[in-house]
Structure formats: structure tokens, C-alpha cells
Amino acid sequence: MKPEPENIVTLTDIYLQRAGKPVLTGLSLAVPRNSVTAVIGPSGVGKTTLLELIGGRLSPDKGYLLVDGLSVPDLGRRELFALRKKLGMLFQSGALLNDLDVYENIAFPLREHTALPEPVLRQLVLMKLELVGLRGARRLKPAELSGGMTRRVALARAIVMDPVMVMYDEPFTGLDPISKAIIVKLIKQLNTILGMTSIVVTHDVHEAMQIADFVYMLGQGKVLACGTPDEIKNSGREDVSQFLQGQADGPVPFHYPADDYFADLLDGSSNNDDASKTGGTV
Amino acid sequence: MISVVRRTGAVSLVVFAATGRACMLLMQMLYSIPSAIRRYGLLIEQLYRVGVLTLPIIIVAALFVGMVLALQGYNTLVDFGAESSLGLLVALSLTRELGPVLAGLLFAGRAGAALTAEIGLMKATEQLAGMEMMAVDPVWRILLPRFLAGVLSVPLLAVLFTAVGIFGGYILGVDVLGVDQGVFWSAMQQGVDFQQDVMNGLLKSLVFGVLISLIAVFMGYDASPTPAGVSTATTLTVVLSSLVVLVMDFCLTSMMFQ
Numbered sequence: 095m096k097p098e099p100e101n102i103v104t105l106t107d108i109y110l111q112r113a114g115k116p117v118l119t120g121l122s123l124a125v126p127r128n129s130v131t132a133v134i135g136p137s138g139v140g141k142t143t144l145l146e147l148i149g150g151r152l153s154p155d156k157g158y159l160l161v162d163g164l165s166v167p168d169l170g171r172r173e174l175f176a177l178r179k180k181l182g183m184l185f186q187s188g189a190l191l192n193d194l195d196v197y198e199n200i201a202f203p204l205r206e207h208t209a210l211p212e213p214v215l216r217q218l219v220l221m222k223l224e225l226v227g228l229r230g231a232r233r234l235k236p237a238e239l240s241g242g243m244t245r246r247v248a249l250a251r252a253i254v255m256d257p258v259m260v261m262y263d264e265p266f267t268g269l270d271p272i273s274k275a276i277i278v279k280l281i282k283q284l285n286t287i288l289g290m291t292s293i294v295v296t297h298d299v300h301e302a303m304q305i306a307d308f309v310y311m312l313g314q315g316k317v318l319a320c321g322t323p324d325e326i327k328n329s330g331r332e333d334v335s336q337f338l339q340g341q342a343d344g345p346v347p348f349h350y351p352a353d354d355y356f357a358d359l360l361d362g363s364s365n366n367d368d369a370s371k372t373g374g375t376v
Numbered sequence: 377m378i379s380v381v382r383r384t385g386a387v388s389l390v391v392f393a394a395t396g397r398a399c400m401l402l403m404q405m406l407y408s409i410p411s412a413i414r415r416y417g418l419l420i421e422q423l424y425r426v427g428v429l430t431l432p433i434i435i436v437a438a439l440f441v442g443m444v445l446a447l448q449g450y451n452t453l454v455d456f457g458a459e460s461s462l463g464l465l466v467a468l469s470l471t472r473e474l475g476p477v478l479a480g481l482l483f484a485g486r487a488g489a490a491l492t493a494e495i496g497l498m499k500a501t502e503q504l505a506g507m508e509m510m511a512v513d514p515v516w517r518i519l520l521p522r523f524l525a526g527v528l529s530v531p532l533l534a535v536l537f538t539a540v541g542i543f544g545g546y547i548l549g550v551d552v553l554g555v556d557q558g559v560f561w562s563a564m565q566q567g568v569d570f571q572q573d574v575m576n577g578l579l580k581s582l583v584f585g586v587l588i589s590l591i592a593v594f595m596g597y598d599a600s601p602t603p604a605g606v607s608t609a610t611t612l613t614v615v616l617s618s619l620v621v622l623v624m625d626f627c628l629t630s631m632m633f634q
Binding site for chain 2: 175181183185187191192206
């Protein structure tokens with residue numbers, strides 16, 4: 095995929111191994127500016143790894159990775175941190191700082207990177223809190239927030255520096271339908287209001303299709319299908335249909351790879367299953 | 377036999393690799409000290425959490441250690457009619473050995489374990505990863521203030537331990553056992569050398585402070601991001617810090633007091 099100025103992220107032929115296992119095997123994709131791009135696919139397919147690569151927390155073994163015109167693997171620490179100031183990231187857990195209340199969590203990046211006077215900082219924080227509908231919860235501690243509220247506070251923190259791009263790691267996982275709808279609305283709304291780019295990594299197909307301008311489906315370490323939500327739905331590929339329709343068995347097998355079942359049952363030795371050897375204590 | 381050699385080799389590799397990572401972390405923190413000085417508020421906050429909150433345990437322990445020293449010392453010295461040296465015995469024991477060593481061990485148990493658990497939990501809950509993605513270096517923002525606070529606190533706590541211990545020895549020796557007050561203090565004044573005893577004791581506690589604080593922050597930062605990982609790291613901090621304090625105490629003593 096060619097690095098074009100209208101693409102904020104370009105990955106070309108990316109290979110990556112983790113713990114000796116190949117995670118990405120020739121992944122190529124591009125994220126257009128000012129769009130909502132969804133990256134979908136089954137769990138463990140390398141979606142979060144993709145975000146870690148874009149954010150410079152991991153380096154690919156092979157391939158080219160450009161973010162906002164910069165080759166991320168070649169950046170020094172200072173340049174990488176300068177790039178990260180322009181990016182926002184919403185973690186699945188929220189990753190809020192437990193010792194700080196909601197207000198201070200959102201003010202945190204501003205306090206670290208700017209010398210804004212307190213009244214200006216307060217206004218910025220309140221504006222972001224108002225955007226996510228939690229201005230009234232500013233003095234609550236993270237432990238007092240529900241899952242949906244935690245995600246919204248983390249979202250407010252991710253956009254407080256007015257980033258050019260926000261990456262969402264499983265933003266809908268574990269949320270009730272109302273909270274899910276709120277997050278869907280916020281992602282779409284913020285993308286339009288703030289004129290930024292959004293990358294949504296998720297396995298919630300319905301929500302992804304609702305907000306995405308462009309969808310990539312990953313599988314076996316590479317892109318299986320890409321296009322608009324309608325193009326993906328009508329792709330006709332078996333593995334894509336299995337995922338979209340939530341079928342238990344298909345090209346993505348039900349069983350984790352293992353030795354022959356009967357041979358395994360008849361094998362008298364229990365050495366391989368010894369819990370003490372595999373670290374299985376709770 | 378081969379499996380024993382293989383296992384020893386594997387353990388040694390893990391230990392050497394961890395030591396290497398700890399040294400790299402130390403270098404990274406030392407490199408960041410100038411920028412940390414600009415944010416001295418972070419250091420002061422940690423000095424309170426790491427140092428001031430350790431004061432109660434230090435004061436209580438020191439008082440009782442001083443009293444026990446005086447009691448045991450008096451019972452031995454009185455047989456030789458040398459109870460006038462009680463002040464000297466208490467002071468030398470505390471300044472040279474017990475002050476730095478016990479302050480170090482208590483610090484490792486209270487503050488070291490807390491530092492490891494805090495940093496390990498921050499890692500397990502993605503707070504450190506979140507900081508990195510906000511372009512805030514967790515080594516500079518979280519680890520360094522805690523490390524520096526530990527390095528500065530241990531010598532101060534050791535001095536305080538020694539002072540309170542001597543006071544405990546004084547209460548028991550003079551007020552309870554009847555040693556003359558003037559003799560108690562003058563023996564101490566004559567026998568304790570500022571350079572040889574006080575400064576060497578202080579140097580020991582500084583070394584212990586660096587080692588315990590480094591072990592504590594490294595174990596937390598290097599912990600597996602799981603409940604079991606954090607718990608293992610916390611245990612290792614206390615065990616390793618205690619061993620390192622005792623081994624280093626022997627090494628330093630043999631160099632300082634030949």
C-alpha cells in the first residue's frame with residue numbers, strides 16, 4: 095500500500111512475532127485521514143498488537159510503518175514522544191490513574207505537557223467532560239465509576255490534547271447496551287466535531303459497521319477483507335461470513351490445535367497435564 | 377546431574393538478565409535526574425509517603441532495640457565492673473551496625489514492598505502503558521521520584537534510628553539500671569569517632585538506600601502484569617533487599633573497619 099498524504103497511517107508488509115509465534119504475517123493497510131476506520135476480527139488475531147505498533151510500543155520485525163508521515167520504528171525516543179502527543183489512545187481497561195479523581199485524570203496530560211494557567215486548564219477539562227456527559231462526575235474516583243463511565247472518562251482524557259488521531263482498543267467490550275450506544279455516538283460525534291481520525295479495534299461487528307467509514311477484517315496475521323461496511327457484508331468470503339454471522343465452526347475452527355483426540359485419551363501418562371508443571375494453581 | 381547443571385544455567389541466565397535490566401533502569405533514572413529536579417514537588421510527595429510514613433515503625437523499633445542493647449550490655453559489663461562503658465557500647469553498636477542495617481531492613485519491609493506493589497499494580501492495570509501513550513515517561517514520572525525518595529530517606533531514617541536507639545539505651549541504662557548520667561555520655565563522647573563511626577554508618581545506609589530502592593522500583597516495573605506476578609515481585613523485593621543489606625553490610629564493614 096502506497097504512503098499517500100491522505101492516509102494518516104500506512105502499514106506495508108508488516109511481519110511480527112511474539113513469544114516465538116507469528117502474529118502478523120505480511121499485514122498491509124492504510125487509514126484515511128478524518129475517517130472512522132474499524133479493524134475487526136476474532137480475538138487473538140493481532141488487532142491490539144496493530145495499535146501497539148502504530149503507537150510505537152512495539153517494533154515490527156519487517157515492513158514499513160508510517161504514522162503522520164513518520165516512520166515509527168525509526169523514531170528516537172524524543173521524536174516518538176512528540177508523535178504520541180498528537181495521538182490519543184483509549185485502552186480497553188480505561189487505564190485511568192487510580193489515585194487521581196476524574197478531573198485530575200483528564201488534566202494529567204495537560205499538566206505534564208503544558209504550562210497552562212489553572213483557569214484555562216479547568217475550562218479545557220470541563221469542556222471535554224461536558225462532551226462525554228460527565229461534568230457532574232468530576233470529583234469521583236475511578237473506583238466509583240461504572241464500566242461505561244470509566245470508558246467515557248478515558249475518552250475525555252484521550253482527546254484532551256486535541257489529537258489528530260484516536261485509537262480505540264475494544265471500546266464496546268463489557269458494556270451494557272446503553273453505555274455501548276453512548277460510546278458509539280461519542281466516537282462518531284467526536285470524529286466529526288474535532289475533525290480527527292479514529293481507528294476502532296473491535297470484535298463487536300454491529301457497532302463497528304454502524305460507525306465505520308472503512309473496515310478492515312484481520313485473520314491469520316493479515317487483512318482478509320477491506321472496504322466499506324456494505325462491501326465487507328457482501329464480500330462472499332466464508333471466513334468473513336463466519337465472523338459476521340457469529341458461527342461457532344467454520345474456517346476459524348472450534349478446536350484449538352491439538353494431538354489426535356483418541357490417542358490423547360488412550361495415552362496413560364499424565365506428565366503433560368501436571369498442573370504443577372504448567373503453573374496451574376489458583 | 378545434567379538436569380541440575382541445566383537448571384543452574386537457566387536460573388543464572390535469568391538472574392544475569394534481570395541484573396542487566398536493573399542496571400539499565402538505574403542508568404535511565406540517573407540520566408533523568410536533572411529533569412526530575414525541576415519537578416521537585418513529585419519528590420517531596422514521595423519523601424512523605426516513603427520516608428515520613430516509615431517514621432513510626434523506625435522510632436518504636438529503635439527505642440526497643442536501644443533498651444535491649446542497654447539491658448544485655450549492662451548485664452555483661454557489670455560482671456567486669458565496666459558498666460561505665462555502657463553508653464559507648466550502645467552508641468557504637470547503633471552507629472556502626474544496627475542503625476543502618478535495621479533501618480534498611482525495616483524500610484525494605486514497609487516502604488520497599490509498598491513501592492513494588494504500587495508500581496506492579498500500575499503496570500497490571502495498564503496505567504504505565506497509558507502514560508507512555510500520553511507521551512509521559514513512566515520511568516521519569518513514577519519510578520524516579522520513588523527511587524530518589526528511597527535513596528534520601530534511608531540515611532535519614534538510619535540517623536534517626538541511631539539517635540532514638542541511644543535515647544532508649546539512656547532511659548534504661550541511666551534511669552532504670554542506675555548508670556551515672558555523666559559517665560554514660562562522656563564514654564560515648566570519647567569513644568565514638570565522627571569520621572570512622574558516624575560517617576561510615578551514614579555511608580552504609582546510603583548504599584543500602586540505593587540498593588533497596590532500586591530493587592523495589594525494578595521489581596515493580598519488571599513484574600508480570602498478573603496478581604501472581606505482583607505478589608511474587610513484592611515478596612522478592614523484601615527477600616532480596618534483606619539479603620543484599622546483610623551481605624553488603626558484611627562487605628562494607630570488612631572494608632571500613634579492618
